[in-house]
Every structure is written in structure tokens, then in C-alpha cells.
Amino acid sequence: MKEIIITELTQALQDLARGFAHYLPRMVVMLIVAFAGWVVAYVLKVLVRSILRLTKFSKLSENAGATQLLHQAALPSSTELLSRFVFWVAWIGFILLGVSVLGIVGLQDYISRFFLFLPRLFVALLILFFGLLAANFVSRAALLAAVNANFRSSRLLSISIRIVISIFALSMVFEVLGIAEQTVLIAFGTAFGAVMLGLAIAFGIGGKDLAREFLERRLAAGKKEEKEDELSPL
Amino acid sequence: MAEETLLTDDFLRQLINVGEVDILVGLPTHNNAKTIEPVIQAIQAGILKCFPRERAVIINADGGSQDGTPELVVGASIDDVKKDDPRDELRKGSKVYALRTLHSISTQYARSPEPGTALRTILAAADLLRARACVVVSPDSTAIEPDWLQRLVRPVYNDNFDLVSPIYRRQKFEGVLMRNLLYPMTRAIYGYGIREPYASEFAISGRLATDFLSKEIWSDEWGRIGPEICLTVTAITGKYRVCQSFLGTKTQPHRSASDLVATMRRTVGALFVSLDSNFPLWSTITGSQPVPALGTQSEVVPEPVRVNRKRLQEMFATGIAELEPVFRSILSAPTLAELQKIATLEFSEFNYPADVWAKTVFEFAASYHNSVISRDHIVQALVPLYRGRTLSFLLENRDASGEDIEKNVESLCGEFERLKPYLLEVWADRK
Numbered sequence: 001m002k003e004i005i006i007t008e009l010t011q012a013l014q015d016l017a018r019g020f021a022h023y024l025p026r027m028v029v030m031l032i033v034a035f036a037g038w039v040v041a042y043v044l045k046v047l048v049r050s051i052l053r054l055t056k057f058s059k060l061s062e063n064a065g066a067t068q069l070l071h072q073a074a075l076p077s078s079t080e081l082l083s084r085f086v087f088w089v090a091w092i093g094f095i096l097l098g099v100s101v102l103g104i105v106g107l108q109d110y111i112s113r114f115f116l117f118l119p120r121l122f123v124a125l126l127i128l129f130f131g132l133l134a135a136n137f138v139s140r141a142a143l144l145a146a147v148n149a150n151f152r153s154s155r156l157l158s159i160s161i162r163i164v165i166s167i168f169a170l171s172m173v174f175e176v177l178g179i180a181e182q183t184v185l186i187a188f189g190t191a192f193g194a195v196m197l198g199l200a201i202a203f204g205i206g207g208k209d210l211a212r213e214f215l216e217r218r219l220a221a222g223k224k225e226e227k228e229d230e231l232s233p234l
Numbered sequence: 235m236a237e238e239t240l241l242t243d244d245f246l247r248q249l250i251n252v253g254e255v256d257i258l259v260g261l262p263t264h265n266n267a268k269t270i271e272p273v274i275q276a277i278q279a280g281i282l283k284c285f286p287r288e289r290a291v292i293i294n295a296d297g298g299s300q301d302g303t304p305e306l307v308v309g310a311s312i313d314d315v316k317k318d319d320p321r322d323e324l325r326k327g328s329k330v331y332a333l334r335t336l337h338s339i340s341t342q343y344a345r346s347p348e349p350g351t352a353l354r355t356i357l358a359a360a361d362l363l364r365a366r367a368c369v370v371v372s373p374d375s376t377a378i379e380p381d382w383l384q385r386l387v388r389p390v391y392n393d394n395f396d397l398v399s400p401i402y403r404r405q406k407f408e409g410v411l412m413r414n415l416l417y418p419m420t421r422a423i424y425g426y427g428i429r430e431p432y433a434s435e436f437a438i439s440g441r442l443a444t445d446f447l448s449k450e451i452w453s454d455e456w457g458r459i460g461p462e463i464c465l466t467v468t469a470i471t472g473k474y475r476v477c478q479s480f481l482g483t484k485t486q487p488h489r490s491a492s493d494l495v496a497t498m499r500r501t502v503g504a505l506f507v508s509l510d511s512n513f514p515l516w517s518t519i520t521g522s523q524p525v526p527a528l529g530t531q532s533e534v535v536p537e538p539v540r541v542n543r544k545r546l547q548e549m550f551a552t553g554i555a556e557l558e559p560v561f562r563s564i565l566s567a568p569t570l571a572e573l574q575k576i577a578t579l580e581f582s583e584f585n586y587p588a589d590v591w592a593k594t595v596f597e598f599a600a601s602y603h604n605s606v607i608s609r610d611h612i613v614q615a616l617v618p619l620y621r622g623r624t625l626s627f628l629l630e631n632r633d634a635s636g637e638d639i640e641k642n643v644e645s646l647c648g649e650f651e652r653l654k655p656y657l658l659e660v661w662a663d664r665k
Contacts, residue, residue: 233411
């Protein structure tokens with residue numbers, strides 16, 4: 001009995017040692033790949049940061065309103081955030097590459113899925129960025145046009161436009177990422193429809209007097225303006 | 235070489251038929267049938283009276299008129315001048331006749347008006363016909379008199395000036411943007427006291443026309459929307475001989491609120507753009523020098539002007555409140571704080587001081603240069619502030635005479651010149 005136990009233990013230890021000896025070189029390879037990945041990721045981070053600074057990306061980001069959002073969320077600047085993102089994506093990619101060397105069954109599938117997911121992630125980020133840019137630009141253009149035309153609810157109009165475009169961009173992002181596609185589509189459709197219906201009801205039924213007053217005031221103001229503005233700038 | 239594609243074959247054929255000319259009169263039009271006839275008659279009368287021996291041509295660059303404007307230009311004849319123009323001596327029996335044929339040619343450069351392309355077409359024609367003097371006249375100037383042509387052309391033709399800029403007779407509250415921004419800023423920046431940096435009537439020499447035509451401004455937005463300011467700046471920076479000539483009353487076509495934004499783009503936007511490429515030149519200029527003014531200025535008969543001052547104040551205050559996030563990108567914190575303080579003032583105490591206005595404009599110029607936000611948005615954001623300054627100008631000069639207003643405008647120019655180092659400071663700061 002004692003001998004059997006000793007034999008089994010020895011066998012187990014030998015298997016462990018064999019397994020360890022089998023995996024050790026792979027582990028070393030994985031560590032080397034991870035280290036090399038860290039170096040490459042770091043170089044990429046520095047490179048991306050320099051390129052973004054050279055191309056004044058922060059200004060573009062400020063224009064898009066992304067800087068404000070990041071500031072409010074106590075996050076670093078957009079340039080820093082993007083370069084860090086590149087660093088982590090590159091490094092994680094290398095680590096996964098190293099892990100794949102270990103030959104663990106079942107992990108290969110997840111790794112390949114991760115690499116397939118990367119292009120979609122980039123596209124989603126691009127859509128988000130340009131969506132924010134468009135939302136900010138169009139809402140500011142609407143605000144300026146409304147203020148210069150003496151429209152009373154110019155800020156409300158501008159914010160509404162920004163929200164609608166942002167929601168639209170976000171729904172596109174979720175669709176690209178493949179996250180709850182149907183739910184997002186239905187939620188977007190419902191929310192958008194609800195806003196439009198709400199506005200229609202508010203102006204058409206609930207606030208018909210207000211709407212009439214508003215339209216009368218607008219039309220009357222337009223007529224009045226023609227009579228009153230006799231100053232020529234040039 | 236650009237002219238090859240700019241001028242149509244038909245237009246070229248007509249120009250070749252005309253041959254070389256001494257004077258070219260350019261008329262950029264777009265649906266001006268209501269006002270064009272007296273303008274054409276005055277031009278023709280001016281040529282016959284003052285330049286009977288010179289070879290002259292009227293070139294109409296039309297931006298797709300639908301009301302028959304080009305036909306009216308081409309159809310106007312010398313006989314019409316003799317019979318119909320009541321202001322001209324010709325009708326009073328003096329024996330002045332055209333010694334040469336006075337051609338009127340019209341070309342449609344586009345289906346919609348583009349001031350830059352219109353001017354470029356006129357200048358290309360002047361270059362091709364080797365005109366010694368090229369005059370541009372606004373089709374809206376119904377108050378034009380035949381003498382205007384002489385006052386504009388003579389300095390180029392006889393005294394070798396390259397640019398003759400007009401000085402108009404104006405009602406005391408007319409030309410607020412010109413008096414409060416364009417003139418003071420151009421003078422402070424480029425050191426030349428040109429009263430109308432954006433002129434609707436002006437004359438240029440053939441060599442300035444050729445030089446200006448070769449500039450690479452025509453393809454960019456500035457060239458398309460604000461070529462007049464660009465021409466003035468080119469004449470100043472190119473060290474051309476510049477003078478001013480007193481003309482008559484400036485007529486104002488009716489403008490609406492949307493026109494104000496377009497006007498700001500065409501004038502202030504173009505002036506701001508000019509600062510980019512000319513920085514090495516203007517950054518070293520201090521003070522300003524007067525530009526010779528030819529002729530005599532006549533008095534203006536004051537006419538009451540109806541303005542809703544309270545509405546101006548309301549639009550200024552609303553602009554300050556609603557556009558605060560935009561202003562935070564453009565203006566410095568102290569200037570924005572000053573403006574917010576002004577916006578809270580009672581109507582009777584309202585005052586947008588000259589120094590704050592000059593700082594505001596300079597900060598806008600620096601932000602425009604650095605494109606802190608869309609450049610077009612920067613120009614649009616200036617509109618409510620301009621309304622505030624307009625109100626202040628009206629209140630300051632409520633009981634002032636024309637002479638007092640001129641003194642106040644000169645004082646504002648002095649403020650712009652005094653604060654020019656501030657512009658250089660913010661220009662560098664916002665990099």
C-alpha cells in the first residue's frame with residue numbers, strides 16, 4: 001500500500017516535472033513575446049502621441065466636444081487617451097500571441113476572436129469620434145444661426161440637435177460592435193419616435209395656444225424687423 | 235492662364251471685337267433690373283463727358299440674373315444718355331458726342347452670384363484688353379452721378395495712382411460696421427487710413443489688375459466671397475500708390491438680419507484671412523499714415539433713421555448668454571467677463587467701450603487665425619457683439635453732429651492702434 005502511494009506520487013511528480021519541462025520553453029517564449037510586445041506597444045504609443053500632437057488632434061477633439069467630455073469625466077486628454085489605447089491594444093495583442101504559443105486547448109478560439117474584433121473596435125471608435133464631431137459642429141451651427149435670427153429657444157434647439165446626432169452615432173457604434181443590435185435599434189427607434197411624437201403633441205395639441213402665439217410672434221417679428229432695421233453696416 | 239477657362243468663347247470673341255481700351259467699366263450684377271438703368275446711363279454720360287476721346291468699354295459680369303439685367307446693359311445705347319439723363323450737361327445743349335463706339339458687353343460667369351468670380355472676370359477682361367484704368371461700379375448705386383467716373387478714373391489715368399478708393403457721403407448712423415471695425419482695424423493693422431477698405435465702387439490701374447489677377451486667392455473661399463478687401467490689402471502690401479476720392483451719397487439697398495451674417499463673412503472674414511499670410515508685414519507696423527483724399531466732401535442732409543435700440547440690446551444680451559460656450563473658446567476670460575457685465579447694464583447706461591470692443595475684435599482675429607473652432611462659426615459669433623457695439627455707437631452719438639461722429643471714429647481708430655500690441659500678444663498666445 002505504502003509502495004503504491006509512493007509510486008503514484010513519484011509518477012505524479014514526474015508527470016508534473018515533464019509537463020513543466022514541456023511548458024517552460026513555451027513560457028519563456030511567451031514572456032519574451034510579451035516583453036517584445038511591451039517594447040513595440042510603447043514605441044507605438046510614443047509614435048501615435050507624436051503624430052497626434054503634430055496634427056493638432058487635440059484641437060480637433062476640442063472642436064468635437066470630446067475634450068470637454070473627457071475633462072468632466074476626469075480622464076486624460078484625447079491625445080493621451082488614444083495613445084494609451086493603442087499601447088494596450090498592441091500589448092494585449094502580443095500577450096495573447098504569446099499565450100497562443102502555450103497551446104492551451106480552447107484558448108486559440110478566443111484569441112482569434114479577439115483579433116477579428118479589433119477592426120470593428122477601431123471602426124466603432126472612429127464612428128463615435130466623428131459622430132461627436134458632427135453633433136458638436138451641427139449643434140453649434142444651429143445655435144449661432146438661431147441666436148443671430150433672434151430665435152428664443154436657441155439653446156434648447158442646439159442641445160436637441162446634439163442629443164439626436166449623438167444617439168444616432170451611439171446606435172451605429174453598438175451596431176458595429178454587435179452589442180444588442182436589435183435592442184439598440186428598437187430603443188433608438190422608440191426614443192426618436194417618442195421625442196418626435198412628444199414634440200408634435202406638445203406643439204399640436206397640448207401647446208396649441210403657445211404654438212399659435214409663438215408662430216404669430218415669429219411672423220409678426222419678421223414683418224416688424226423689415227420695417228425697423230434701417231441701419232446698414234456698410 | 236486661368237482666364238482661358240474663365241472667359242467663355244463667346245465673351246472672348248466679343249472682347250476681341252472691341253480691341254484694346256483705355257478705360258474698362260465693370261458692372262457685377264445679379265437681378266439688378268430695377269436699379270441698373272440709371273447706373274448705366276450715369277456711366278455712359280460720365281464717359282462721354284469726361285473721357286470722350288478715350289477708348290472705353292462696359293463689361294457686365296452677371297451671376298445668373300433672371301430679370302433681364304444683362305439685356306438692359308447690352309441694350310443701353312449712347313442715344314439714351316443724350317435724351318434721358320436729366321443730370322448730364324449733354325441734355326443742356328453742350329455739343330459733346332461720342333468720338334468712339336462705346337461697347338457694352340455682358341457675360342454670365344455662373345448661375346449664382348459669386349463676387350470673386352465676377353471681379354475676376356472683369357479683371358481678366360481688363361487684362362486682355364490692356365485697359366489703363368479699370369473701374370468697378372455697384373449696380374445698386376442709384377445715386378451715382380456721371381462725375382463719379384471722373385473722380386475714380388482721373389487719379390489712375392492722369393496721376394498714376396494704382397487704387398482709388400471711394401469716400402462716401404453717409405447718414406450719421408450709416409456704415410456702422412465700416413466705421414467701427416473695418417476702417418479702424420485695417421488702419422491699425424496695415425497702417426493706412428483707407429476709409430472704405432471694402433468698396434463697392436473703386437478704380438485700379440492696369441498693372442494692379444494684372445498683378446491681382448495672378449494672385450492665388452481665387453480658388454479659396456476668401457477669394458470667392460471677399461475679393462474687395464483682398465484687393466485693398468494687396469494694394470497696401472504691394473506698395474502700390476493708393477488714394478481716396480470723395481464721391482457722393484452712398485445708397486443702401488435694404489438688408490435683413492441674414493444679410494448681416496453674409497456681410498460679416500464677406501468683409502470681416504476676408505479681413506481676418508488677410509492677416510494670416512501678411513503677418514510678417516503687419517506685425518512690424520506701428521501707427522498709421524493718412525491716405526491722400528482727392529476732391530471735396532459735401533455736407534450730408536440728416537435724415538431720421540428708425541432703429542429699434544431695445545431690440546439691439548436684447549439681441550446682444552441673448553447672444554452673450556446663449557453663446558457663452560462658444561465665446562469661452564474664442565475670448566479670454568477677462569474679456570468675456572467684461573462682456574457679461576455689459577450685458578447686464580440697463581438700457582440707459584449701456585456702453586460697450588472702445589477698448590473692450592478693440593480687444594474683442596483682436597481676440598476674434600487671433601482665434602480665427604488659430605481656428606480654435608470653425609472659422610465660419612467665429613465670424614457668426616461676432617454678429618451679436620457687433621449689435622452691442624452698434625447700440626453703443628448709436629447711444630454715444632445720439633446728439634452728435636457729423637463732425638463729432640468723425641472725431642469719435644478717429645478716437646476708436648486710435649484705440650485700435652494703441653491696442654495692436656495686444657493683438658500680437660494674443661496672436662502668439664493662442665498657438
